[in-house]
Amino acid sequence: MTVLLLAEVNKGELAVDATAKAVTAAAQLGEVTALCAGAHAAAAGEAAAKLDGVSKVLVAEDPSLDHRLAEATAALIVSLADGYDHIVAPATTDAKNVMPRVAALLDVMVISDVSGIVDADTFERPIYAGNAVQTVKSKDAKKVLTIRTSTFDAAGDGGSAPVETVAAPDGPALAEWVEDKVAASDRPELTSAGVVVSGGRGVGSEEDFKLIEALADKLGAAVGASRAAVDSGYAPNDWQVGQTGKVVAPELYIAIGISGAIQHLAGMKDSKVIVAINKDEDAPIFQVADYGLVADLFQAVPELTEKV
Amino acid sequence: MKVLVPVKRVIDYNVKVRVKADGSGVDLANVKMSMNPFDEIAVEEAIRLKEKGVATEIVAVSIGVKQATETLRTALAMGADRAILVEASEDVHADIEPLAVAKILKAIVEEEEPGLVICGKQAIDNDMNATGQMLAALLGWSQATFASEVAVEGENAVVTREVDGGLQTIKVKLPAIVTADLRLNEPRYASLPNIMKAKKKPLDAKSPADYGVDVSPRLEVVKTSEPAERKAGVMVGSVDELVAKLKDEAGVL
Ligand SMILES: Cc1cc2nc3c(=O)[nH]c(=O)nc-3n(C[C@H](O)[C@H](O)[C@H](O)COP(=O)(O)OP(=O)(O)OC[C@H]3O[C@@H](n4cnc5c(N)ncnc54)[C@H](O)[C@@H]3O)c2cc1C
Numbered sequence: 001m002t003v004l005l006l007a008e009v010n011k012g013e014l015a016v017d018a019t020a021k022a023v024t025a026a027a028q029l030g031e032v033t034a035l036c037a038g039a040h041a042a043a044a045g046e047a048a049a050k051l052d053g054v055s056k057v058l059v060a061e062d063p064s065l066d067h068r069l070a071e072a073t074a075a076l077i078v079s080l081a082d083g084y085d086h087i088v089a090p091a092t093t094d095a096k097n098v099m100p101r102v103a104a105l106l107d108v109m110v111i112s113d114v115s116g117i118v119d120a121d122t123f124e125r126p127i128y129a130g131n132a133v134q135t136v137k138s139k140d141a142k143k144v145l146t147i148r149t150s151t152f153d154a155a156g157d158g159g160s161a162p163v164e165t166v167a168a169p170d171g172p173a174l175a176e177w178v179e180d181k182v183a184a185s186d187r188p189e190l191t192s193a194g195v196v197v198s199g200g201r202g203v204g205s206e207e208d209f210k211l212i213e214a215l216a217d218k219l220g221a222a223v224g225a226s227r228a229a230v231d232s233g234y235a236p237n238d239w240q241v242g243q244t245g246k247v248v249a250p251e252l253y254i255a256i257g258i259s260g261a262i263q264h265l266a267g268m269k270d271s272k273v274i275v276a277i278n279k280d281e282d283a284p285i286f287q288v289a290d291y292g293l294v295a296d297l298f299q300a301v302p303e304l305t306e307k308v
Numbered sequence: 309m310k311v312l313v314p315v316k317r318v319i320d321y322n323v324k325v326r327v328k329a330d331g332s333g334v335d336l337a338n339v340k341m342s343m344n345p346f347d348e349i350a351v352e353e354a355i356r357l358k359e360k361g362v363a364t365e366i367v368a369v370s371i372g373v374k375q376a377t378e379t380l381r382t383a384l385a386m387g388a389d390r391a392i393l394v395e396a397s398e399d400v401h402a403d404i405e406p407l408a409v410a411k412i413l414k415a416i417v418e419e420e421e422p423g424l425v426i427c428g429k430q431a432i433d434n435d436m437n438a439t440g441q442m443l444a445a446l447l448g449w450s451q452a453t454f455a456s457e458v459a460v461e462g463e464n465a466v467v468t469r470e471v472d473g474g475l476q477t478i479k480v481k482l483p484a485i486v487t488a489d490l491r492l493n494e495p496r497y498a499s500l501p502n503i504m505k506a507k508k509k510p511l512d513a514k515s516p517a518d519y520g521v522d523v524s525p526r527l528e529v530v531k532t533s534e535p536a537e538r539k540a541g542v543m544v545g546s547v548d549e550l551v552a553k554l555k556d557e558a559g560v561l
Contacts, residue, residue, distance in 0.1 A: 010473065069478065070441065070451050093471040097453045100406065100438035104445035109407045109526040112436045122530060127434050131325040132334050133535050136527040174450030174484075178466065178477040191472075195560070219561075231491060237456065237470045244346075244430065244490060246472070252560040263321070269538060273558045275550065290541035290558065293550050303547040308554075308561055 001030025001120055004080060006089035006098065007048050009068070012040035014047040015092070017192035020154035022090035025147045027053035027155065028117045029086050034058070034161075037076055037168075039066035049161040057161050062168035067177040068094045072168065074101040079169045081106060081142065085120070091146035091247075099146050108140035115151040129243040129266040149191060150249035150270055183236060190222040190239065195252045198224030198241055198268070201232060202257020202278065202297055209234045211298070212256060215305045224248065224268075226258045242267035257297050260285025277301065309423035309460070309482075311354040311363040313388065314413055315347040315370050317379040318433040331531040334433075336400055343379045346428025348386075349488040352495040353426050353458060355387035362460045363424070365389050369416055371396050371409050377511065384506035385498030391511040392416060396523045403434055408516070408523040410442035415519035417447060422483065424465065429454050429487040440487035450480035453487040 003026045008015035014036065026032045032053055036044040037060040045059035058080070064072040077098070081087060087102060089095035091113050103110035115133070116124030122137045123145065190196065197219065199212035209229070216223045225235035227242060241248055243266035253271035258264060260276070260283055268274070269288050276289035279296050286292040293300060319325060320340040328335050343351075357363035368383035370376040371394040380391035394412055396404045417425065430437035444451035452458075452467035456475065459466045460482070468477045470489045498506070516523045544550045554561045 067476070067478075070444075070453070074445065093454060093469075096437050097441065097451070100436075100441035101445040101451065103438070104407060104410060104442035107407075109405050110436070110438050110442070111527065112438060125435075126535065127532075128319070128325040128334060129432065129435070130535055132327045133533050135530040135533070137530050138527055140526050174481050175452070176479045178479050180473065181475040181477075182473045227490060236474060237491065238472060238474045243432070243435065252554070252558075262324070269535075273554070273560050274538075274541070275554070286543070287540075288538050290539075291550055291553055292541060292543045293545075293547070294543065295547075300547055304550065307547060307551050 001085045002083060003030045003032045003086040003088055004077070004084040005032050005034045006077060006095060007034045007036045007044060008090050008092050008094065009036050009038045009041050009044040012038055012043055014044035016047060017154055017189065018090040018092055018149050019048060020051055021149035021152045022088060022147045023051050023053045023155040024152045025114065025117055026086070026088045029120055031055050033084070035060065035077070035080065037065045037073055038068065039063050045163045049163050050157040050159050052156045052159050054159055054161045057163040058166045059163060060166045060168050064168055064173065068098070069175045069177065070097045070101050071174045072171060073098045074105060075171045076168050077102045078105045080166065084142070086143045086145065088145045088147060090149045095146050099144055103144035106142055106144065108142050108144055109138065111136065111138060111143065111145045113148045114145045115148045129262050130269065131262060148247060150247045187216065188220065188222045190224055190246050191248055193222035194250050195219045195221035196224045196248050196250045197221045197254045197256065198226065198258060199229055199235065199256050200226035200258030201228035203229060203234055206234045211301045215301055218305050218308055226264050255285050256301060258285055259283050260288065309363055310365045310367065310420060311357060312367050312369060312417060312420060312422040312425045313347070313350050313354050313383065314409070314427050314439065315351065315368050315379050315383050316344040316431050317341050317370065317372055317376040318344045318431055321345055321432055327532055327534050331533055333401055333529065333532045341375070343382050344428050344431045346430060346488050348495040349490065349492050350426040350428050351383045351386050351388060352493045353488060356493065357460065358387070367392065367420055367422065369394065369413065371404055371412050373397055373400050375400065380511055381506050382498060384509045385503040386496060390509055392514060393511060394514045394516060396516050404523050405525050405527065406436050406438035406442050407526060408521060409439050410446055411521045412516055412519050413443050414446040415521065424460070424483060425485045427485065427487045429489050440485045444485040449484050451485045452478055452480045454489040455486050456489050456491045458486055458492065
């Protein structure tokens with residue numbers, strides 16, 4: 001079996017954690033060729049070549065592939081698809097944008113957010129916000145999958161796979177990039193951090209969200225948020241954890257002023273240790289927490305920040 | 309410009325899902341069903357485009373069981389002008405896969421010729437996040453997924469997208485597919501008079517065969533199981549106790 005893996009490349013750089021986790025899943029299916037695509041992708045290709053389990057790297061550099069626009073990226077993958085049984089990517093927003101398009105162009109069903117690989121045709125994936133796990137067997141000749149990275153360990157690096165370049169196919173330019181609004185941050189990335197501190201509606205304001213950030217910084221943690229906190233403008237959209245936000249599984253997840261709606265739990269209940277701080281002792285978050293503290297967050301969080 | 313909005317009937321987002329003991333699926337009998345929340349946002353966006361004078365007509369489409377008529381009536385009550393029901397199954401437990409849905413939608417798009425299709429970004433039952441992208445692929449159209457802002461400017465739509473790193477703005481050539489994310493808007497509730505009026509709006513009933521589409525699934529569901537349960541934890545009485553537990557017992561500090 002052969003696998004084409006769309007590596008996660010941001011602005012020419014390999015997103016190592018997401019890609020390495022998808023490599024672990026892909027390697028269970030067969031021989032992995034990693035594809036690094038972008039306006040600049042050579043450096044990402046070099047980095048992907050070092051991942052254990054990658055046996056070949058393809059680098060596609062073309063202005064049309066800049067910003068990973070779905071149309072051009074999908075066309076590239078389809079142009080390479082012939083030689084592969086599986087086409088795989090980590091389930092990032094970029095890949096969720098591209099891979100269903102690839103699948104439809106190949107007339108196969110996409111299998112999103114794969115959390116377990118049973119065999120070459122059979123996969124497990126969460127449905128209903130993670131309240132059920134479905135095992136599906138694909139009847140399609142080619143399988144197009146996105147991999148839920150939080151359930152696979154990252155592949156190590158010790159490899160030295162050969163790197164080849166491939167050309168992007170010509171196609172009409174249907175979409176154009178305008179701008180990115182990305183807040184620079186020194187904090188670890190949410191989906192790969194060992195510790196995540198998240199705040200919810202209970203935090204009450206953007207101003208007071210600084211309490212959450214201060215605790216996170218003391219712990220060297222990433223900052224997360226509930227949908228309500230993002231909707232209310234306390235936190236940016238890319239901090240949202242949940243069914244429709246990011247899925248995290250850190251060693252330690254601290255939920256503060258978050259009630260624990262199923263849509264939020266969907267994004268964090270695979271964390272190793274969960275701490276909940278909430279003033280309502282009946283908050284559902286306590287049902288999944290390893291350690292629960294019924295307290296006013298405005299007292300407990302500064303105290304915790306001081307004492308850790 | 310005509311706007312097409314596909315809507316799906318799904319389990320209400322407030323309902324606690326129960327996996328059937330025999331592993332054959334999730335229990336949907338006698339469970340509250342609603343319009344997929346992301347599709348409500350898509351309908352709302354279409355209505356706002358109409359209120360701005362950009363959209364001229366809104367066509368809501370649902371593909372599923374006959375009961376999806378209620379979902380379409382909700383879309384009509386919110387402000388869609390007419391509806392198309394494609395009855396693709398008689399079994400309320402059957403889920404028509406995104407690929408088949410996209411194929412039916414493609415045929416409808418070719419008939420209706422909308423300038424824009426607004427889908428929800430994902431259905432909260434199968435959580436696939438695929439139909440909009442698949443439809444865009446089949447039509448050879450551009451796609452602007454996970455939208456938090458949409459502006460139609462002449463031949464283009466300028467769309468801000470929620471992505472892993474923050475926000476990305478792209479410009480797509482119309483006709484195009486947009487998929488709605490949570491923060492695109494806050495959907496309105498249908499008023500009682502509008503619910504009454506919706507009963508008189510046109511609703512066509514069709515079948516997949518009318519569009520020459522085979523809806524048989526490509527993915528065989530082998531089983532459906534409960535996710536791993538978390539063990540019940542303990543309550544601590546103070547921050548000091550919490551810190552001690554995290555250090556000594558959990559070893560995570
Ligand atoms: C389609 C759809 C998708 C969704 N996707 C997501 C998602 O991806 N992620 C997500 O998080 N949600 C998601 N939601 C929303 C979800 O249903 C909940 O509405 C949301 O998670 C609630 O956020 P919250 O817990 O911060 O707010 P609330 O439910 O309002 O809870 C606030 C909590 O703060 C506590 N509190 C208040 N003041 C204090 C204080 N001073 N000290 C301590 N505790 C305090 C309260 O007791 C309460 O428990 C989605 C919903 C839908 C319909």
